[in-house]
Amino acid sequence: MSSIEERVKKIVAEQLGVKEEDVKPEASFVEDLGADSLDTVELVMALEEEFETEIPDEEAEKITTVQLAIDYIKENLG
Amino acid sequence: MTLTNSLNEKVALVTGASRGIGAAIADTLGALGATVIGTATSAAGAEKISARFAEKGIAGAGRVLDVTSAESLAELLAATKSEFGAPTILVNNAGITKDNLLMRMKDDEWDSVIDTNLSAVYRVTKACLRDMTKARWGRIVNISSVVGSMGNAGQSNYAATKAGVAGFARSLAAEVGSRGITVNTVAPGFIDTDMTKVLPEAQREALMSKIPLGRLGAPEEIASVVAFLASDAGGYVTGETIHVNGGMYMA
Numbered sequence: 001m002s003s004i005e006e007r008v009k010k011i012v013a014e015q016l017g018v019k020e021e022d023v024k025p026e027a028s029f030v031e032d033l034g035a036d037s038l039d040t041v042e043l044v045m046a047l048e049e050e051f052e053t054e055i056p057d058e059e060a061e062k063i064t065t066v067q068l069a070i071d072y073i074k075e076n077l078g
Numbered sequence: 079m080t081l082t083n084s085l086n087e088k089v090a091l092v093t094g095a096s097r098g099i100g101a102a103i104a105d106t107l108g109a110l111g112a113t114v115i116g117t118a119t120s121a122a123g124a125e126k127i128s129a130r131f132a133e134k135g136i137a138g139a140g141r142v143l144d145v146t147s148a149e150s151l152a153e154l155l156a157a158t159k160s161e162f163g164a165p166t167i168l169v170n171n172a173g174i175t176k177d178n179l180l181m182r183m184k185d186d187e188w189d190s191v192i193d194t195n196l197s198a199v200y201r202v203t204k205a206c207l208r209d210m211t212k213a214r215w216g217r218i219v220n221i222s223s224v225v226g227s228m229g230n231a232g233q234s235n236y237a238a239t240k241a242g243v244a245g246f247a248r249s250l251a252a253e254v255g256s257r258g259i260t261v262n263t264v265a266p267g268f269i270d271t272d273m274t275k276v277l278p279e280a281q282r283e284a285l286m287s288k289i290p291l292g293r294l295g296a297p298e299e300i301a302s303v304v305a306f307l308a309s310d311a312g313g314y315v316t317g318e319t320i321h322v323n324g325g326m327y328m329a
Binding site for chain 2: 036038042045
């Protein structure tokens, strides 16, 4: 079983078509990893699928970096 | 580029496929190799579709769907995905009319037409979109009507929905183009179906006199345009409304 960090990074890499080593915790999806608005929506949906949860829109908007995604999953599913 | 067998390996969902234009669309996509899920509002209608597919050697099945029910839609899609795979071709064809002059129109006549013809397009498209973005390929075709562009006395509810789906298609085309998904609208004119058979003879004749080609269209003549848009041959067309009306209305 991979850690939450690893699972989140893998999904980010897959969804945004970037290398896993570029998915650093502080990386911003839009500014550093080149995501557009549709990418970020798809990313949140992929996270919802992976972790079998629903992320409300107002929470999803705040998830702008890899670390924020990891934190959200840990807090809400830990 | 050829249309023959061009839809092999694709799963297509066609709403309102038991008769008329929807039946012709389902059969045409099936003939091009797609696995087709054709929906009807009743179990009897769904069985009729299955029987027709079997007779014509089309892969897929008829299924029950009430496009106004999110629950019915969720059930259909879950079953479709496990049995056939996720649809990446969607034809929003199901539609109804409840004609009345606006001054006499009941709220129910307005609401039910909006729900079935417009809100259902939102509902079904949204439910199918995720799998299309994942596949990085998708074809969405909304069936509109010439009435959505030229208007028609007694059809303000119907015309509003038919103009609505075209605007919906243009916006969605802009949203999901980057995912290889095209979204278009086909606007039939006066087609020989049960929906137009109920028109009074005088109205049919009046309409006919305005059609340069001098005849009603056949459902297959709508289906062939949908098939083009669904195939790779139509891959660079998106956000467009294609009028198929024998010249009755030229935009």
